[in-house]
Amino acid sequence: MEGGTEPAPAPGAGDVILSIERLSLAFGGVQALAGVDLTVRRGSIAAIIGPNGAGKTSLLNCIAGFYRPQHGRIVFEGRDVTRVPAARRPALGLARTFQNIALFEGMTVLDNIKLGAHAHLETGVFGALAYGAGARAEEEALRDEVEREIIDFLEIEHLRNRSVGSLSYGLQKRVELARALAMRPRLLLLDEPIAGMNEEETEDMARFILDIQEERGVTVVLIEHDMGVVMDLCDRVTVLSFGERIADGTPAEVQADPDVVTAYLGTARVG
Amino acid sequence: MLIGNFKETYADDEALFRTPASRAGLAVLLAAALVFPFVASDYLLYLADLVGIFAIAALGLNILTGYTGQISLGHAAFVGVGAYATAIAATRLGLPFWLSVPAGGLVACLAGAVVGLPSLRIKGLYLAIATLAAQVIFEWVFTNWTGVTGGIRGLNVEPAGLFGFAFDSDRRVYFLVFGLLALLAYGAANLFRTRVGRAFIAVRDRDISAELMGIDLFRTKIMAFMISSFYAGIAGGLWVYFARVVTPESFPLSLSIQFLAMIIVGGLGTIKGTLFGAVFVTLVPEGLRAVTQAATRLSPDAMSWLAPMKEIVFGAMIVGFLVFEPHGLAEIWSRVRRFFWLWPFPK
Incomplete structure (x- = not known):
């Protein structure tokens, strides 16, 4: 964003647009999220990654208002939205897409x-x-x-x-x-935007996501399994495992984190 | 052959009738509708009025069931509520028809809001049963609240009048019915050009994601119930001035089913289809009856086995639609139209 030919950054770029504090969500005995923290800066692309069942979609659902967390706060643009009903959040500037396409087929x-x-x-x-x-x-x-x-x-x-x-x-x-763009979002939540796509479609989608961030100043939070895309697109990566945040940092930092390697691949046991 | 349908402004592309051919078709239809009452026989006018009134009610049901996905087995009861409200407004309060008919619509609209309340919690078959309960309860009220509804004897109403002109024959009532039908069909079509109608369809197709798009499910469903029963209430009000008497047996469960048949045969979620469906479901049994009568003239004992045949043929036609043309008459219509666009090339 620092080049002279780039468009001017959105007003307030760099400040915190979304801050999640100690978020916990349980379904009966299953702890989907256990005290997760997340900070997203305005104008950035943030990724949430983690193995299956790590709580990524649950976290997105809490931000979109579809799930009610039992503990913790979600602050969007300085406003506590934890208890705001889902149907009222699009008007605030929050939009999302779904992992399994949820278009209106008729x-x-x-x-x-x-x-x-x-x-x-x-x-x-x-x-x-x-x-x-x-x-x-x-x-x-x-x-x-x-x-x-x-x-x-x-x-x-x-x-x-x-x-x-x-x-x-x-x-x-x-x-x-x-x-989701028609919802005029300032924060766009994308749940696995490129899962199941071929190479050409993946490249198109990655280009659109970058354009949305760069040209429109929309902040993007995405869940994705394709590590190549995550590393190329994202400014920050948060790793969840069994409902807990185990790493948070730039793509390079996260890739080097031993806890992340363990979560994805398991620990090598000797003997 | 029609090569394409090109527009220079988005406003043109958002119009209800987008091609010169469809606008010409509308003009011809309107002209025919205006000429019809002056050339048709009394019997045909009686049928036309019936079709018009049923079409208005079916439009309401299609808004609720076809577009919003909330099934209702109590639609005839809302027509009844509108009819009784209109009759009472006309006889007790002495209101003219241009006030009593909207009053019937509004009372039915309120009844719809109440019956719609469970729709937030229950869907599909369960909602069907809840609306069935409404049908039974309203029918009971029509029969037993004698002080207000006149019980089984019902209420008699004077013909509608406007500036000394009395709508006292089927020919005159025709203008009332089809004027309102045109207005209400236009309103229903408009609804689905805006956010209100889009929200209805979204609730039908995928209610959870609709909510995450900022649609208030409860408000939207209640709104659909209210608009739907308003249409039913207006149809009921017109029924009063058409039949000039309101009795409880005019609004049975079988009429509710008939409304459902109209929107299924015509096409769920289409305005045009609703009109086709109302014509089809009202006229086909009449046509079959004419055929059985003609056959009776040839052989007197044919009546005994032809009368039940009429019901069977009608039932089979509806089943046929469900199996072979689930999108209804509206889809057949667009296929025929496409054929002529592409003519002389096949497919």
């Missing part, structure tokens, strides 16, 4: 993306039934925004009127990213 690509903006729109039921000047203006502005800022950016012009069920896996993932 809608076209365009309508799926428009739905992302739901929390930022205002048309009420009477305005909708009459499709009066207010509703019309809002829909036309939205269409314009979606076309310019999202469909064009993610190169899905040819798909806008297709139903999402007819798209390939890689394209569905891209439409899901498009829908």
Whole structure:
């Protein structure tokens, strides 16, 4: 970001956008998260990695408001959002994608993306039934925004009127990213954005994630198993294992951490 | 052959009728609808009014079931609530029809909000049973709350009047019914061009991710119930001025099932399909009846075995739709239209 040709950093870049303190979540006897801390700086790309069942998705679900942690705090842009209902969080600037694609299958690509903006729109039921000047203006502005800022950016012009069920896996993932962008996020949570993609799709997605961060100043927190991508994209990596944070640092630091190697590969026993 | 459908502005692309052909089709349809009452026989006008009233109610059910995914077996009861509210507003309060019909819609809308309350906790078959309970309870109230509903004898209502013009025949009621149908169908189509309608579909397709998109599930479901029963209530109000009497047996469970048949045959989650479905489900039994009557003239004892045949044929047609065309008449319509766009090339 320091080069002269780079766009100016977003206002307040570098300060803490998301801070998670001592977060604990249990399902019955299963401790999914045990006192996890996480700090994410504005304008960065942070990765959460860890073996299967480490609690990565649980952590993302807590940030998105889908799970209620029993202990700890989640502070987003200086505001404690731990108890804010999930449906109210998109309006605050939080958006997410899902590990298993969760698009609305009965809608076209365009309508799926428009739905992302739901929390930022205002048309009420009477305005909708009459499709009066207010509703019309809002829909036309939205269409314009979606076309310019999202469909064009993610190169899905040819798909806008297709139903999402007819798209390939890689394209569905891209439409899901498009829908998340329509939520106008300042913090974007991506749950395994490139899992199951071929090489070309992976490169496209990595490029989009970098562009989202660099050109729009959106902070990204992602879960990913592809270590090559994590190391290339991310500024910081947090490693979870059995619900606990076992390492946190730059990609290089984390790779060298003996605890991380142990968590992934197990300990060599002698004798 | 239609090569493409190109637009220069996004506003054009967001229009309800996007091609010159579809706009011309609409104009022809409207013209035909205006000419129809002056050329049709009394019997056809009676059927047309019935189709129009059922279409309004079915639009409501499609908003709730087809678009929002909340199944309801109590839709006829909401039509009944609207009908009784309208009749009471007209007879007891002496309100003119342009106030009593909306009043029926509003009362049904409130009843819908109450019946919709369990929808936050229960889905699918369980919700179907909850709405079935509503159907049974409302039917019981219609019959037994004699002081208000007039019990089994029901309520008689004077024809609707406007500036001294009385809507006292099926021909005159036709304009009332189809004017409101056009207005309400336009409203329903508009709904799904905005965030409100998109939220309904999102709740149907994937409620959990809808919530994470910022959609309040409870509010959205209740809203769908309210709009749906408002449409039912308006249909009930029109029924009052069409039949001019309201009795409890006009709104049985079988009518609720018939509304479901209309939206399934027509196409769940389509406005056009709802209209097709209302026409189909209302007219096909009439057509079959005409056929059985004609057959009876040829052989008098045919009636005894043809009458049940009518029900069987109708049932088989609905099953046929479920199996062979689950997207309903609306899908058949778009396939036919595509064929002519591509003509003379096959496929």
